Amino acid sequence: MKPPPFDYVAPTSVEEVLDLLSDAQDGASVLAGGQSLMPLLNMRFARPELIIDINRVDGLDGIVVSDDAVSVGATVRLATIESHPEIASALPVLASATTFVAHPQIRARTTIGGTLSHADPSAELPTVAVALNATINLRSKTGSRSLSAEEFFESTFTTLKEPDELLVSVDFPREPGMSFVYDEISRRQGDFPFAGLCLGVSVRDGVVANARAAAAGVSEIPQRLPALEAALVGRTIAEATEDAANAAADEVNPPTDIHGTAAYRRGLLRSLVRRNLSALDQEQK
Ligand SMILES: Cc1cc2nc3c(=O)[nH]c(=O)nc-3n(C[C@H](O)[C@H](O)[C@H](O)COP(=O)(O)OP(=O)(O)OC[C@H]3O[C@@H](n4cnc5c(N)ncnc54)[C@H](O)[C@@H]3O)c2cc1C
Incomplete structure (x- = not known):
């Protein structure tokens, strides 16, 4: 058409x-x-x-990597994020999660501002933004405001951005000691995931000191997972893994649709928690 x-x-x-x-x-x-x-x-x-x-607008395509954050302008393409050496070393999960989005041709056009504004609940980068506690910066003719990613996503394809607001940039904080991974399960490489998980931990003396997690595809927004986080803190990854997997599955309310039932998606999320924790545990050793 x-x-x-x-x-x-x-x-x-x-x-x-x-x-x-x-x-x-x-x-x-x-x-x-x-x-x-x-x-x-x-x-x-x-x-x-x-x-x-907005593709010819000056000043929207910058990337600034500082000690505190990786700040990405709205029109930066996902392909640029994926191959940016400073992002890869400052916040590797941002680059690695990007490789799960669609195919290289689509990533060559898709912008960070576009994927956040579009707010598909299965999309990878909105989920990473929630897990990393990113700040989304908006401007309108009457002023500027910044929202946390967790506040920004309201429901499927809907955000708190007003019609007269432009998303100008997003700041992904770099939390000292935190290490994040993103993984997902989809029918084919490049498809939207049935379920995706961005999970980060900091480990002190073998015990999880802090945890942050958000999931894709299991809710009408990229969903933060506080029960999973709580199940991890104060324990070793190995001893907390099953409780964390069950906590995550219990705290989401996934849709049943043509791709699978709610119970199926809960099962996928359990598997992803185990997979991501195993990867993080290996990284600590
Ligand atoms: C075949 C195919 C497969 C795909 N697979 C995936 C996938 O696996 N994972 C995934 O996450 N996405 C996937 N996508 C979606 C793709 O990533 C989109 O490009 C993305 O959702 C939107 O980004 P965009 O820059 O193209 O935005 P556009 O399409 O240009 O805009 C999308 C929406 O956001 C608004 N908007 C854009 N930028 C701004 C801004 N700066 N301020 C305010 N509003 C803005 C637009 O007005 C529009 O409403 C796929 C797309 C295709 C075609």
Whole structure:
């Protein structure tokens, strides 16, 4: 199918984008990588009167790696994150999780701002953002605000971003001593996962001192897993693994759909907890 008619603009500054978004009053869509928006237009699920192409906007494509955080501009492509040497050494899970998203051709277009704004509950990077406690930075004509990733995702394909707001960047904190892994189970390499898990721990004297986790595909948002985290803290990874796997399976409420039942997805999450903890345990030795 072909998209419905729309006007197209390609501004070059953030201020122009914010003016256009403010004037359009919910009638505009931002075009970033286009890998979700274009299919939505072609299927006529989205009918914006105006498309604001942000690919030529100055200042949205920076990557800054500091001691505290990895800050990524909204139009940075996933392919860039995947192959960025400083990201690979500062926050390896960000680069490794990116390789699970679709295929290289799609990652060459998909932007970090696009995948976070689109808010697919099975998507990898939103899940990593929640697990890492990322901060999402938004701007509108009237000001700026920052939300934690956990606050940002509201429900399936819905975030707290207002129609006049542009996602400008995301800051992924670097927590000293924390080590994260991402893994998922999908039908084929590159498909959206049935379930995905980003899990991080810090271990002191052989015992888990801190844990953070979020799952993809098991809820209507990328879901933080506090019961799993609590099951790990104060114990060795080996002795806590089964309790943590069961805690995670109990605290999610996955959908039953054509791809599998809720019980099946809970089982996948249990397996992922075991797999990720085993990988983290190996890393500590
Ligand atoms: C075949 C195929 C397989 C895929 N597989 C996966 C997968 O396995 N995992 C996965 O996570 N994704 C997958 N995707 C989705 C892909 O990653 C999308 O590109 C992504 O969801 C959206 O990113 P984008 O940059 O293309 O955004 P766009 O498609 O341009 O935009 C998506 C939405 O976000 C809004 N938006 C974009 N940028 C901003 C911004 N800076 N501020 C405010 N609003 C903004 C747009 O208005 C639109 O509503 C797949 C896509 C395809 C076509």
